[in-house]
Amino acid sequence: MTNLPADFFETGSTYQRGRWQFQCLAVDTAPWDGQLRAVGFLLRSDGTGTVHGMGLDDWAHREWTPAPQCPYCGAAADASGCRIPQHDPRCPTHDPNF
Secondary structure, eight states, X not given: OOOOOSSSOXXXXXXXXXXXXXXXXXXXXXXXXXXXXXXXXXXXXXXXXXXEEEEHHHHHTOOOEEOOBOTXXXXXXXXXXXXXXXXXXXXXXXXXXX
């Protein structure tokens, strides 16, 4: 793996840009062109999404910011709170959704 720039998507982090969220699953260079890529889930505000890749040009927009996280379990959150429903077994803390 290549040395990553200090300012790029990070594995395990979720970012927000307008109504979109990007959950970064991995960052590496593409074997076909050597360009740095972030791969993850691109989520719409309606709860739908797709698997997507982001490159340096996507990051260069400077509009991607860290997405809010649930203070209890660290899952992606929105204005109404944690996106994992109350008592969902995916919440590692099993705290209610406040």
